Amino acid sequence: MTPAVRFYWIFVVIALPLSTFAMHSATDGAWYPLALQHPGLLSVLLLVLLFTLVGLFDQFIADSNLRKNYPVFANIRFLFEHFRPEIRQYFIADNLEERPFNRETRDLIYRRAKKIDDTMPFGTERDITAEGYLCLFHSLNAKHVDPDKTRVLIGGPDCRQPYSASLLNVSGMSFGALSNNAISALNKAAAEGGFYHNTGEGGISPYHQSHGGDLVWQLGTGYFGCRTPEGRFNPDAFREAASLAQVKMIEIKLSQGAKPSHGGVLPGAKVSEEIARIRLVEVGKTVYSPANHPEFSTPLGLMSFISQLRQLSDGKPIGFKLCIGRKSEFMGIVKAMLETGITPDFITIDGAEGGTGAAPVEFSNRLGMPCIEAGYFVEQVLIGAGLRDRIRLISAGKSASGFDLLSKVALGADVVNSARAMMLALGCIQSKSCNTNKCPTGVATQDPARAKAINVDLRAQRVRNYHQATVNVFLELCGALGYDNPDDLGPSDLYQRTESGLKDFNEIYVPIPPGALLNKAVPESYLKDWERARADAFC
Numbered sequence: 001m002t003p004a005v006r007f008y009w010i011f012v013v014i015a016l017p018l019s020t021f022a023m024h025s026a027t028d029g030a031w032y033p034l035a036l037q038h039p040g041l042l043s044v045l046l047l048v049l050l051f052t053l054v055g056l057f058d059q060f061i062a063d064s065n066l067r068k069n070y071p072v073f074a075n076i077r078f079l080f081e082h083f084r085p086e087i088r089q090y091f092i093a094d095n096l097e098e099r100p101f102n103r104e105t106r107d108l109i110y111r112r113a114k115k116i117d118d119t120m121p122f123g124t125e126r127d128i129t130a131e132g133y134l135c136l137f138h139s140l141n142a143k144h145v146d147p148d149k150t151r152v153l154i155g156g157p158d159c160r161q162p163y164s165a166s167l168l169n170v171s172g173m174s175f176g177a178l179s180n181n182a183i184s185a186l187n188k189a190a191a192e193g194g195f196y197h198n199t200g201e202g203g204i205s206p207y208h209q210s211h212g213g214d215l216v217w218q219l220g221t222g223y224f225g226c227r228t229p230e231g232r233f234n235p236d237a238f239r240e241a242a243s244l245a246q247v248k249m250i251e252i253k254l255s256q257g258a259k260p261s262h263g264g265v266l267p268g269a270k271v272s273e274e275i276a277r278i279r280l281v282e283v284g285k286t287v288y289s290p291a292n293h294p295e296f297s298t299p300l301g302l303m304s305f306i307s308q309l310r311q312l313s314d315g316k317p318i319g320f321k322l323c324i325g326r327k328s329e330f331m332g333i334v335k336a337m338l339e340t341g342i343t344p345d346f347i348t349i350d351g352a353e354g355g356t357g358a359a360p361v362e363f364s365n366r367l368g369m370p371c372i373e374a375g376y377f378v379e380q381v382l383i384g385a386g387l388r389d390r391i392r393l394i395s396a397g398k399s400a401s402g403f404d405l406l407s408k409v410a411l412g413a414d415v416v417n418s419a420r421a422m423m424l425a426l427g428c429i430q431s432k433s434c435n436t437n438k439c440p441t442g443v444a445t446q447d448p449a450r451a452k453a454i455n456v457d458l459r460a461q462r463v464r465n466y467h468q469a470t471v472n473v474f475l476e477l478c479g480a481l482g483y484d485n486p487d488d489l490g491p492s493d494l495y496q497r498t499e500s501g502l503k504d505f506n507e508i509y510v511p512i513p514p515g516a517l518l519n520k521a522v523p524e525s526y527l528k529d530w531e532r533a534r535a536d537a538f539c
Contacts, residue, residue: 004070008055015048085432095125098430100355105400106424112469113425113462133497134407139482145475149485152414154249156345156390160315163214163248166195167486168405168471170463171396171417172218172253172321174202176266176275177357177434179451181459182426182443183207188456189422189463190214198417201253201289203278204241211460215246218321219309220253221263222289224279231288233295235312237280242313249346250309252302254293254322257354257371257397259363261325264289299329299336299535307342319346321396323354324374325367327526331533334385334517339535343390348417349374351397355420357444358435371397372411376491376509379412384512384526400424402473409474410489411505425466426459 055071058064066074080087095104104125111118128135155162170190175183183205190197190213197213199205201220208215219238222231226238242250255261266275268286276283296305302320309318324330337343351371356364369377375395382388395413399405400421408416424430427441434444442453478486481493491505498508510525522530532539 002069004073005059008059008071012052012055016052089430100353100398101400101420101424101430106430109400109421109424109466113466115465115469118469129497131497131499134403135495135497135502136403136406136477136481136493137495138480141482143479143482143484145479145484145486147471147475149487150471150475152392154317154319154346154392154415156317156343158310158315158343159317159345161317162345163196163317165415166193166467166471167409167415167474168399168467169195169216169415169417170197170422171419172198172200172216172251172256173419173423174200175205175207175278176202176446177444178423179439179442179445179447179454180205180207181451181454181456182423184210185426185454185456185459186422186463187211187213187215188460189467192460193464193467195467196248198251203280204244204247205278209244209246212246214248215244216249216251217241217247218251218253220289221291221293222279222287224281227280229282231290231294234280235308238309239312242309242316247313247316249317249319250313251346251348252293252305252309252318252320254302254320255325255350255368256321256356257323257350257352257368258356259359260323260352260368261291262360262363263291298537299333300340302333303336303340303342306344317345319344319348319392319394321348321350321394323350323352323367324369324377326529326539327377328529328532329538330378331381331530332535332538334381334387335533336535337387338385338518343387346392346394346415347378348394348396349378349413351395353398354396355398371395372407373509375408375413376411376505380509380512381517381526383514384517384522386515386518400470402470402477405470405474406477406489407494409486410494411491421466421470422463425463427454427462 051072054075058067058071058074062068064074066077089098093103096102108118127133150167152165152167153162154165170186177200184207187197187208188211191211195214196216197208198216199208199218201218201222201224203225204215204217219226223233225241226234228234241247266287268284271281271284271287273283279287281287296302306318306320310316322330349371351374352368353370375393379388379393382391392414393412394415394417395408396417398420399408399416399418405416423443426443428443429441431440433439437445437447439445439450442450445451478489481489483489491511493504495502495504496508510523512523512526513521516522517530
């Protein structure tokens with residue numbers, strides 16, 4: 001018997017009888033319960049009874065070792081553990097400590113969304129001498145950048161309906177992961193702010209169409225919105241949805257940064273009539289999204305699928321999204337492009353730091369290449385293969401500030417997508433309860449009562465404000481480097497502190513000369529993966 005258990009039994013044996021014994025009245029000689037003579041002590045009786053019952057449950061019923069050895073008192077520990085994230089976030093963590101978005105970044109997003117002062121007093125809190133620190137070298141000849149130069153035309157030589165995209169856009173978030181009001185607010189912001197709204201892989205919902213904002217329709221392995229009952233691709237359903245004027249581009253999702261090479265499960269209990277109608281699945285039946293696409297299993301198959309979608313969509317831009325893992329597999333896709341002559345109109349590069357509503361811990365923590373390195377790698381391979389001019393690059397991952405945008409553009413991106421920063425502009429507080437359906441702000445939930453907290457008109461304006469302010473800061477940074485056109489940015493503009501001092505990315509990594517992969521002048525650091533890459537297999 002532990003000391004805590006011994007104390008519990010001694011307390012119960014003594015306190016419980018004392019709290020319930022009758023007591024002689026000095027006025028009329030009668031006996032009354034103690035609590036009736038002293039009503040204030042009724043609370044003592046109730047607390048002793050509660051203490052007794054909780055302790056009995058802990059010792060004889062609970063499955064917790066801690067509660068059996070420390071009846072009642074162990075529950076205090078669990079109570080504080082439950083509130084630990086909030087206690088840490090509100091009272092302990094400093095401005096730069098939290099992940100994935102620290103307080104400095106969250107406050108920056110909130111302030112820009114509300115159009116209030118976002119300046120910093122007194123000086124930076126960051127350790128600018130720490131290894132890995134990223135920075136830019138400014139010019140004494142600052143320039144003004146025309147805002148029109150943040151529009152990017154997406155569409156290769158085979159595209160018949162090219163699309164002019166904003167520099168910053170809403171990354172893929174499905175209805176189901178986000179609430180109806182959250183999706184509606186994002187779409188209204190996109191419509192008013194002139195940027196696109198990626199649907200996520202859950203299909204095109206009425207809320208994605210609610211305000212006429214431009215859409216990028218994402219097709220995952222479940223083909224939601226264009227699938228047969230068996231989960232295969234349905235060309236007729238795809239053609240019908242792709243013909244919507246609001247759908248500007250189609251994105252094939254091969255993998256995502258938060259959980260690359262991992263399928264998904266939509267429990268039957270969550271498949272309502274509305275979800276079933278949007279995703280073309282059966283009501284109440286569990287739906288499985290495989291880790292791989294059923295329609296192709298090789299890079300050549302991917303090129304064929306891209307060509308098929310291009311024809312079915314009447315020439316709208318077609319691209320794919322992936323998190324870089326094995327470098328040879330992306331190079332195999334490039335070899336398939338060279339062999340077939342088929343190229344995507346865009347490639348979306350997600351990073352291992354990307355977010356999701358729910359993912360296995362090991363997949364989020366340990367798989368995939370960070371977005372910055374991945375963006376540099378993808379652009380260099382396309383340059384080496386002579387394909388860069390045909391394909392636009394979209395960088396996803398973790399983007400919140402103007403510096404995030406500039407760093408990714410400098411390393412190869414033409415366009416940047418952001419998801420979690422847009423959620424924060426909607427009112428998300430990073431409570432990390434996306435996988436519980438109990439989001440306190442109504443953003444990442446399907447609970448109608450919680451979703452009502454979102455004022456669509458107000459939150460749409462906040463997202464639009466954030467978008468505009470962030471793009472404006474990007475332009476100011478670009479001008480501070482001495483450029484009047486973002487196209488002039490390159491890897492040599494971004495510096496990272498290493499053991500041997502500050503180096504730009506062309507010094508840290510190896511650039512590939514144009515066409516080098518075609519004439520066998522492959523740099524040593526790329527050679528092994530290029531030789532291993534195959535167009536007819538992912539390997």
